Amino acid sequence: MEFSISGSSLKTLSRSITCLARIGNDLLSLHTLNSSRSAYQSITFKPDFFDVYSVSGALVQCSVLLKAICSVLRTPIASIDHLNVVLPDSDSSKVQWTLECFNGMRKSYWITCNVEPDIQHLSLDRRKLPSSFVRYITIIATQLSALPLDAADEVGGKAVELRSYLDPTKENDSSLHTQLWIDPTEEFVQYTHSGDPVDVTFGVKELKAFLAYCEGCEVDLHLYLDKAGEPILMAPKFGLDDDGGSTSNFDASLVLATMLVSQLNNGGNSSQPHPTVANNRAPENQATKGNTCENPSDHTRIWSELS
Incomplete structure (x- = not known):
């Protein structure tokens, strides 16, 4: 070669x-x-x-x-x-x-060369992952700079929520916890999601490395996900009509494992940052819950109105 x-x-x-x-x-x-x-x-x-x-x-x-x-x-x-x-x-x-x-x-x-190389190959069909979004890379790289090594990404309702992961095994955790809500219609180049809200929790270290890579190549980030416990896939987005790097002479993908436990099913932490606002809107939220999940991420309703 x-x-x-x-x-x-x-x-x-x-x-x-x-x-x-x-x-x-x-x-x-x-x-x-x-x-x-x-x-x-x-x-x-x-x-x-x-x-x-x-x-x-x-x-x-x-x-x-x-x-x-x-x-x-x-x-x-x-x-x-x-x-x-x-x-x-x-x-x-x-x-x-x-x-x-x-x-x-x-x-x-x-x-x-390594004497006994452990050649790994992983094939994940991005077309089978039901939720995805494309984000301007320079903006999301700045917003993620404050997140710790583990973060939860929640998709559903009117907003995409990024928040730091709270480890339930740690008592009196004094580390900084951050949350970010993004309106897909205003901030995303492309957004696809159907069904109930979903969330995934994964490490941010590898994500930041891939963000820096996409930013250096001057391309946007395309993120695909399914649900908690299923892997997420990230790839550069070279253009609106691009499909799998067809318009470029190179392509890349990053697959990250996610935690098996859903933060939504466990009650999550979405209701903790704004207890006053959530309590003020409690009657309306109870009237509209219906058949949704136990914690339907009230912040996706509140965020749109506050913005």
Whole structure:
């Protein structure tokens, strides 16, 4: 296997490696899995992404440590003319990375392949996930900066709610808890949801890494979800008519595991931040509950009126 890239493709590759390194340790054919096996990221490059691209054989696979690749790309991207990567054959123990710099300097690195690579592949059909939304990446990246390492995302009613996760096992928790309500009709580029409100709780660390990746690539974020306990999938949105990266020479996806327990079914914490407002509207809320879930997220009604 051998390929060469330069220009904007080199910048995209550098962002891809950085994003992968923030999630896992191994670079598995541009797939990575974190140590707790709760986050899986895949980045795919199409042939026209490369200046030169050749593969001898039907399939070539190797695994290397992302830490080593990040060391190669410490050289400022603006000073690199092009990058060459060569794997002599499928049984080679090392991969050669060569940087050709504008000042005439050549830097060569031989990175050792893992002896017994654990090549992971995960296939999740985004079309089967009933709820999704597209958000301007620069706005959501700013709003999520205050959230802790775990957050709950609730979809339903008139608003999408983002809030920090309250661990019931911790007593006298004095850490900062944040909540954010977003009106889909005003803030989302695209929004799809039907049925009762749903919520998912997942780690924010990997999400922030993917947000930084999408922001660097100047694309929006498309998030797909189903319900608590089911994985969520995030992918870059390259345009309104884009479907799976069809309009770009690369595509990426991040799959995150979610907690099995629904915060809605457990009573959640949605009613705690604004007890005064909720109590003032109690008669109206009781009259409109009907067949909805036990905690129908009253804040989605209140939020729209307060805004």
